[in-house]
Amino acid sequence: MGKRIIFLLILSLLILFIYPFAQRGFKVLVTTSEGASIPLYNQYRALVIGVSDYLYWPRLPNAVKDAQEVASALRELGFSTKVLENPSSEEIKKSLNSLVSQESGTEDGVLLYFAGHGDTVRLADGTELGYIVPKDCPLRSKDLNGFLSKSISMENIQTYSLLLKSKHLLAVFDSCFSGSIFALGRAAPEDISHKTTQPVRQYITAGSADETVPDESIFKDCFLEALTGDADANEDGYITGSELGIYLESKVVNYSRSAQHPQYGKIRNLKLDKGDFVFVLEKAKPAEEKIQLPPKPPETAGLDLTSIKKAEEERARIEEQWKAWQGKMRSDFNELEKMERSTGLGSEQKKALWQKYLDTYNADNPFSSEDEQLRQRARQRINELSEIEVKVQARVSFRAYGQSLSDSEVGAMLKRYNFFSTQYDWNKEFCNPSGDFSNSYESRVINGDKVVLDHATGLIWHQSGAEGYMTYSKAKQWVEDLNRRGYAGFYDWRLPTLEEGASLLEKTKMNGDLYIDPKFSVNQRWIWTSDAVTDYSSRVWVVDFIVGIVFRSNVDHYSGLCVRPVRSGQ
Numbered sequence: 001m002g003k004r005i006i007f008l009l010i011l012s013l014l015i016l017f018i019y020p021f022a023q024r025g026f027k028v029l030v031t032t033s034e035g036a037s038i039p040l041y042n043q044y045r046a047l048v049i050g051v052s053d054y055l056y057w058p059r060l061p062n063a064v065k066d067a068q069e070v071a072s073a074l075r076e077l078g079f080s081t082k083v084l085e086n087p088s089s090e091e092i093k094k095s096l097n098s099l100v101s102q103e104s105g106t107e108d109g110v111l112l113y114f115a116g117h118g119d120t121v122r123l124a125d126g127t128e129l130g131y132i133v134p135k136d137c138p139l140r141s142k143d144l145n146g147f148l149s150k151s152i153s154m155e156n157i158q159t160y161s162l163l164l165k166s167k168h169l170l171a172v173f174d175s176c177f178s179g180s181i182f183a184l185g186r187a188a189p190e191d192i193s194h195k196t197t198q199p200v201r202q203y204i205t206a207g208s209a210d211e212t213v214p215d216e217s218i219f220k221d222c223f224l225e226a227l228t229g230d231a232d233a234n235e236d237g238y239i240t241g242s243e244l245g246i247y248l249e250s251k252v253v254n255y256s257r258s259a260q261h262p263q264y265g266k267i268r269n270l271k272l273d274k275g276d277f278v279f280v281l282e283k284a285k286p287a288e289e290k291i292q293l294p295p296k297p298p299e300t301a302g303l304d305l306t307s308i309k310k311a312e313e314e315r316a317r318i319e320e321q322w323k324a325w326q327g328k329m330r331s332d333f334n335e336l337e338k339m340e341r342s343t344g345l346g347s348e349q350k351k352a353l354w355q356k357y358l359d360t361y362n363a364d365n366p367f368s369s370e371d372e373q374l375r376q377r378a379r380q381r382i383n384e385l386s387e388i389e390v391k392v393q394a395r396v397s398f399r400a401y402g403q404s405l406s407d408s409e410v411g412a413m414l415k416r417y418n419f420f421s422t423q424y425d426w427n428k429e430f431c432n433p434s435g436d437f438s439n440s441y442e443s444r445v446i447n448g449d450k451v452v453l454d455h456a457t458g459l460i461w462h463q464s465g466a467e468g469y470m471t472y473s474k475a476k477q478w479v480e481d482l483n484r485r486g487y488a489g490f491y492d493w494r495l496p497t498l499e500e501g502a503s504l505l506e507k508t509k510m511n512g513d514l515y516i517d518p519k520f521s522v523n524q525r526w527i528w529t530s531d532a533v534t535d536y537s538s539r540v541w542v543v544d545f546i547v548g549i550v551f552r553s554n555v556d557h558y559s560g561l562c563v564r565p566v567r568s569g570q
Contacts, residue, residue: 028078028109028280030238033191040197040278041167042107044079046071047099051116053086056138058469058525058559063115066174066220070113073227077279079111089134089150096152100163108166109277112157115220118175118205118213119151130154130177130205161201161267169201170241170277174219176207176260192238192278200275201267202241204248207260212560214468218260222251229281241277257481322367329361333374341491347385354378354385384447384489395456398499400568402530405498405541409534410550419502420515422549430550436507443519449488452519457503458569462487464521465564472540472555475528475563482565493565495530500566501543502550515548524562528553 028041050067071081117133137150206219231247245264266273365371410430420435440455450463511518526544533539542553
């Protein structure tokens with residue numbers, strides 16, 4: 001019996017001696033809801049990739065900047081971060097190989113973030129496979145072998161995930177493609193527990209296969225906001241991969257007005273789908289306890305608060321009266337805006353109504369600044385209506401409605417108006433390399449929005465247009481949304497006809513590498529028109545400012561074209 005007691009004492013001492021050393025390898029510890037401390041990671045590691053300067057795909061000016069911002073936020077959370085800017089296919093694969101070959105990283109938390117183009121290929125069995133696109137990857141439509149050689153598929157990513165020796169991996173893709181390698185997650189996130197520490201491979205994408213991610217990334221902005229603690233749903237000081245996925249799905253769908261639907265989930269593997277990636281926020285880190293005795297209270301006879309309470313009650317009553325007044329002011333403003341769109345009132349009548357609005361609501365609300373903001377908008381609307389009264393004596397007018405045009409009809413139209421369009425072997429019928437149409441542009445800002453007036457044609461152009469590429473149907477929907485907002489105070493924007501679009505082509509490159517006047521944005525490098533191609537129900541005529549040409553394009557073009565809306569001037 002005595003020997004057994006001695007053995008148990010020795011065993012207890014060994015446990016007390018060895019256990020602290022077993023914890024020393026873990027620099028990241030988490031605390032469960034029951035208060036138990038759990039070792040999680042030895043360190044955080046991150047590989048952040050941003051591709052802006054593509055050789056064959058449309059340029060993404062903000063992708064590298066987004067990657068730098070993400071890397072900075074991760075470093076603040078304690079990540080050891082490597083950033084790849086505009087890498088080739090070989091450079092990305094080399095960095096992924098290095099990431100998975102680190103022998104000492106079995107207890108690490110690893111994050112992969114990619115900002116750039118994504119693509120989806122439909123396979124023979126009907127399923128879809130997503131790809132990320134490096135800098136030197138060719139377009140799939142023009143060089144399939146090159147695309148397959150240079151791009152990195154989600155199956156490749158899955159292989160790297162399985163080769164990775166680290167406990168947890170979270171892969172985040174700020175691009176759109178199919179997420180078929182993982183099971184979509186919809187369950188509510190769980191509290192931190194021992195189950196959290198089990199191995200896991202998690203994935204989040206910015207959108208699904210049939211969506212377009214804008215270069216001004218809503219997804220990145222929401223991701224950074226999440227890491228500040230906004231995604232901490234249960235406010236325990238930690239953000240799990242599941243919490244992050246649910247947060248991004250909700251926020252991005254809302255802020256993109258349902259144009260993007262992020263996907264998130266875990267790998268389809270029974271041994272790698274139990275745990276959850278964990279970000280440790282600053283408020284979860286243990287703080288040093290400071291023992292400080294409070295000061296003794298001073299002696300006081302107290303306050304007579306009766307008069308103060310009465311004054312506060314009167315103030316609350318007056319505030320309610322102002323709140324009702326402010327509500328009526330807001331309601332009348334919205335009603336006036338609706339009347340502008342739906343009635344045939346002239347500019348002078350509209351200005352008189354806005355002036356009456358200013359005269360009616362000229363008091364200063366001491367409880368809010370909204371009244372002054374509404375008055376400012378009303379005064380601005382009066383100024384805009386005065387500016388809109390521009391009488392343009394156009395020397396030529398174009399057709400404003402779409403129709404079907406054949407190659408020969410387009411060729412005749414180019415020569416009739418002396419429009420420029422480069423000649424290629426395939427477009428001899430519809431080209432005019434000697435054309436030199438003369439415009440007379442004027443830049444303006446109306447209602448805070450940029451427009452370009454052409455005094456030669458009487459047209460008013462959106463100075464830029466849609467920033468991203470989109471299919472023909474989405475382009476028309478984008479213009480409808482623009483009219484609902486009333487860009488520059490107008491509600492009759494439309495896709496240009498081919499005549500109107502071709503009038504923008506310059507004989508030489510004047511705006512960087514584009515055949516268009518510098519008063520226009522360079523982001524819309526080719527644009528849709530409202531004219532169909534005769535005998536081709538699925539094709540429309542488009543204008544290309546990169547080559548300086550008009551040509552035919554399929555309405556379901558896989559990456560889409562841009563939108564530059566126009567309206568007829570007065």
